[in-house]
Amino acid sequence: MASTTEENYLKALFNLANPEGEVNISDLAQSLGVSMPTANSMVKSLQKSGWVIYEKYKPVTLTKQGKKTAALVIRKHRLTEMFLVKKMGFGWEEVHEVAEQIEHIHAPKFFDRMDEMLGYPTIDPHGSPIPDDQGRVQTLSHVSLASCLTGQVVQLTALTNSSADFLEFLNNRELTLGKELKILSQEAYDHSMTVSYAGHPQETLSEKVCEKLLVRVIS
């Protein structure tokens, strides 16, 4: 069974993987806030345990088993976030730190009960998919708001970033998941967008923000 530290490495590898499933040691180290030698030696030990495939000077890839284990940790994280929001009255900006801890609890029944009480949700409070109990992850197709065009109507479906600061920013503008936004205009100079939605006839969003908002195009 993976230690908490190992689980965190697997999770990071899962999240950082490029389309080929590869992760650089330096990105891994940075993402976990450890030095490169630390990441390097941990990767070697993960390899010995069969969680990753690794060769000197090559990027790291998760094995099938590593991917599944990572997905199951992410499942616990996202179920916990949903539980905190839906059943315990937390704001979506408050749940990450707690979920980072609870995701390492070993107690299947605890998470099964959460799942049941939540009605088997498929996405978390930030629109990210919740892997199923076999570690399978559905791929949701959404595009970033930044890539949409003036005149389009879109529905906010997920976020690429769930930092408390960003979520506070969205709270202040009542930008919650499910909201329908109409794109009024785009500024060619800085790529900012002006949108309207229920209760907000005009809000201007910077490029940085638009890139982090994932939407489904309605029309």
Next chain:
Amino acid sequence: MASTTEENYLKALFNLANPEGEVNISDLAQSLGVSMPTANSMVKSLQKSGWVIYEKYKPVTLTKQGKKTAALVIRKHRLTEMFLVKKMGFGWEEVHEVAEQIEHIHAPKFFDRMDEMLGYPTIDPHGSPIPDDQGRVQTLSHVSLASCLTGQVVQLTALTNSSADFLEFLNNRELTLGKELKILSQEAYDHSMTVSYAGHPQETLSEKVCEKLLVRVIS
């Protein structure tokens, strides 16, 4: 801030303390499932951090700060047990292992919300007192069933042992907290007791069991 390991040592010291607040190294080691040298060196390090008072060849005592920290971990444990039973449908025999893990989560709001949702309970599912948020513990006065006399009517209020096996034993006899028992007879030879209660006109309980059942004498 105490590590998970340190918190477990503080908790053990709190629970093992005799009326003078003293604990032997060997009892501590046994209770935590570690060797005596391990407990010994950890006690030295807890002393350096101000959690305990300790002198060579003398028993260990918690400092005021150590006692408070221990009580607050126990608070998290017992609130969690109550939450699992009352809000998540766990049986009282299933909650200990999960609570042993969740008690080490650092997230005040998580436990505050549990407390609120539970209506600020003062005892856990096994009748043990839940320390308040300052680490103060109420002393409940109950006596063991073993010390009661034939003819008395008593109410089951707590247990001195909450092992899953014992709780299963009680489940099988519908012996839940709050139940009123009438002591029908006691066997002089083996100190077993025969009692009656709602739906159970006659149940014989061994001395071992009677000692672990804490009751309030009604008449």
Next chain:
DNA sequence: TATAATTGTTAGATCAATCTAACAAATATA
């Protein structure tokens, strides 16, 4: 009280997870 049993301590090793310093390989750039 002398001896045996229990309890506690010291010394030294191990393992996981981390670090810094120094160096080597791969990649980018002039």
Next chain:
DNA sequence: TATATTTGTTAGATTGATCTAACAATTATA
């Protein structure tokens, strides 16, 4: 292509938590 930059590796140290073996102090018992 030669050189500089980035990325990755090795070596060696550190810290927390654990162990066993050996020994010492305390307590119980014959």
